[in-house]
Amino acid sequence: MAQAVSPSTAAEKAASVPDPEKVQRSADGLARMREVLKDVLSKLEEARNTKDVVKLNCVNEKLTQIKGLLRISEQADVSLQEAVARKETAAAEHEFTKVTIARQKVDQLRSEAEECIGQLAFRTDENLTVEVETPQDLPKNDVTNPEPPPPLVVRPPPASPST
Amino acid sequence: MNALRRKAVLLALLLAPSAGWAQATTIGDNGLNMGEGRLHPYVDAELDYDSAAGFFGPGNGSIGSLTGEWILHVRPGFRLEYPASWVNLSLNADLDRVQYLGLANPNAAEPSHWEGAANFESSFNQKGAVEFDLGDNFSYLQQTTDPVIGIGVLTLHNEAHASLPIHPGGGALSVTPGGSITLEQYSPIDNSQICTPPSPNDPNCNPVLLANFNFVDVQGNLAASWRFLPKTAVSIMGSYDARAYQNDPTNAAQLMHAGAGLTGLLTSKIAVTAKLGWAQEFAKATGTLTAHAELNYLVSDTSNMRIGYLRDLQSVPQFGVYADDRGYAELRFFLGGRLTLRAYGAYDALAYAGGTRSDQMVTIDAGPQYQFVRWLIAAAGYTFNYRNTNVTQSALVNYTRNVGYVRLTLTY
Numbered sequence: 001m002a003q004a005v006s007p008s009t010a011a012e013k014a015a016s017v018p019d020p021e022k023v024q025r026s027a028d029g030l031a032r033m034r035e036v037l038k039d040v041l042s043k044l045e046e047a048r049n050t051k052d053v054v055k056l057n058c059v060n061e062k063l064t065q066i067k068g069l070l071r072i073s074e075q076a077d078v079s080l081q082e083a084v085a086r087k088e089t090a091a092a093e094h095e096f097t098k099v100t101i102a103r104q105k106v107d108q109l110r111s112e113a114e115e116c117i118g119q120l121a122f123r124t125d126e127n128l129t130v131e132v133e134t135p136q137d138l139p140k141n142d143v144t145n146p147e148p149p150p151p152l153v154v155r156p157p158p159a160s161p162s163t
Numbered sequence: 164m165n166a167l168r169r170k171a172v173l174l175a176l177l178l179a180p181s182a183g184w185a186q187a188t189t190i191g192d193n194g195l196n197m198g199e200g201r202l203h204p205y206v207d208a209e210l211d212y213d214s215a216a217g218f219f220g221p222g223n224g225s226i227g228s229l230t231g232e233w234i235l236h237v238r239p240g241f242r243l244e245y246p247a248s249w250v251n252l253s254l255n256a257d258l259d260r261v262q263y264l265g266l267a268n269p270n271a272a273e274p275s276h277w278e279g280a281a282n283f284e285s286s287f288n289q290k291g292a293v294e295f296d297l298g299d300n301f302s303y304l305q306q307t308t309d310p311v312i313g314i315g316v317l318t319l320h321n322e323a324h325a326s327l328p329i330h331p332g333g334g335a336l337s338v339t340p341g342g343s344i345t346l347e348q349y350s351p352i353d354n355s356q357i358c359t360p361p362s363p364n365d366p367n368c369n370p371v372l373l374a375n376f377n378f379v380d381v382q383g384n385l386a387a388s389w390r391f392l393p394k395t396a397v398s399i400m401g402s403y404d405a406r407a408y409q410n411d412p413t414n415a416a417q418l419m420h421a422g423a424g425l426t427g428l429l430t431s432k433i434a435v436t437a438k439l440g441w442a443q444e445f446a447k448a449t450g451t452l453t454a455h456a457e458l459n460y461l462v463s464d465t466s467n468m469r470i471g472y473l474r475d476l477q478s479v480p481q482f483g484v485y486a487d488d489r490g491y492a493e494l495r496f497f498l499g500g501r502l503t504l505r506a507y508g509a510y511d512a513l514a515y516a517g518g519t520r521s522d523q524m525v526t527i528d529a530g531p532q533y534q535f536v537r538w539l540i541a542a543a544g545y546t547f548n549y550r551n552t553n554v555t556q557s558a559l560v561n562y563t564r565n566v567g568y569v570r571l572t573l574t575y
């Protein structure tokens with residue numbers, strides 16, 4: 001799973017990247033996020049085919065977040081190109097940081113979407129509940145521990161000669 | 164019905180409200196407050212006519228024939244139940260005056276005697292993952308679990324047992340190690356020899372030698388069950404018994420049981436028991452297959468009908484071990500909140516180690532019980548016992564017994 005990058009760390013990294021490379025890396029990041037979007041869309045289809053509404057909702061939630069991040073990143077990429085053209089270094093670093101963080105977050109969401117499909121059964125949290133349905137007409141007694149047959153006992157007659 | 168079985172049924176009906184079909188006959192909120200528990204005193208009076216009450220002589224010192232007699236039981240006792248949050252305690256105890264009335268035979272009063280029984284059970288941390296159970300069953304009754312004995316005998320029986328049920332999580336899986344120590348001692352009601360012909364060296368015929376059969380039995384056991392459906396479980400179990408006789412070291416027994424099976428519901432109305440195992444006695448190198456199969460039709464929570472077959476190997480004096488093949492059937496109905504009907508029938512075929520002796524027994528026990536009010540319960544019934552052996556010198560073992568009884572119980 002991808003680790004989230006804090007904004008301050010991303011900003012420091014952005015400062016060390018030359019402006020032309022910022023544009024290139026941002027474009028790569030967008031391409032990467034679009035690939036992830038396609039991948040998660042296929043997972044959504046997979047979940048739909050299994051007719052498992054829990055999986056479907058889970059993947060759909062991740063997909064929605066990825067779309068939002070992609071939209072923000074596309075706007076940031078445009079702004080980045082404008083800032084580089086105007087030689088506005090601070091603005092360029094800010095937009096580049098947005099794209100960098102969005103890419104990390106999208107990678108994380110991709111991993112979570114995979115868990116929705118393949119590993120959901122092994123995940124539990126405080127919201128998970130298990131409902132066991134028991135037939136209504138079962139006896140109340142514990143029939144798995146039945147009363148054993150009575151022990152073998154004998155009561156021979158006594159003798160009384162009465163002398 | 165023998166005294167133990169009748170006592171057990173009586174206790175189940177009147178004194179054990181947690182026992183399934185007896186729930187409707189609970190005593191309720193009466194009883195004396197004892198902290199978090201309640202004490203229920205009771206007394207019952209029972210009149211029996213026993214067609215095989217004893218060998219009552221004509222008064223000239225000789226042994227007469229097996230004859231019938233009226234017998235009165237007066238049985239005061241109490242039950243203590245203490246269901247606290249950390250421990251569940253129960254104690255049942257009674258004293259029983261058994262009075263041969265001498266109405267049918269004037270010489271029949273001599274076997275009159277006192278009997279008694281006490282049963283203590285405790286469970287600690289019942290709701291926890293690790294529970295501890297401790298109990299003791301004591302009785303002094305005119306009966307025995309030793310089917311070899313053919314003479315009327317008073318048996319002092321005490322069994323102390325402990326177990327450590329471990330049921331983690333929801334309790335579907337349970338593992339229970341345990342152990343018990345059992346002591347049984349015999350004393351004759353009368354010292355007369357009644358075998359025909361006389362056999363003074365045979366403890367079955369000579370009551371003076373009955374002490375040879377006194378024994379101590381130490382058992383260790385382990386059971387595990389897994390409830391894979393809400394009312395159906397698979398289980399495995401094993402036990403090892405070491406039994407030593409007071410004056411008969413040659414027949415000391417080392418008996419092991421091991422088995423596995425399934426118990427519980429097949430449908431919502433039909434429950435089964437299907438167990439198969441092996442029993443091995445090491446001292447005499449005797450082993451046999453053991454089995455328990457039962458089909459139980461659950462009419463309701465308090466009414467059922469069951470039929471079954473049981474094969475088991477048990478320790479016994481003089482022979483070491485015996486195999487018991489039993490077929491049985493039982494009906495239990497609870498009607499209208501007050502009336503209980505019960506009928507039980509069984510046939511036992513006993514085969515003793517060595518192949519020199521085999522016994523047959525037939526038992527029938529039927530009767531109603533009615534609870535007029537919470538503190539007054541009446542019961543009546545009929546029991547039939549047939550006992551036969553192929554050993555000629557123990558001719559007294561062969562008898563047929565018919566018993567009719569009425570019983571009235573007052574309880575608070």
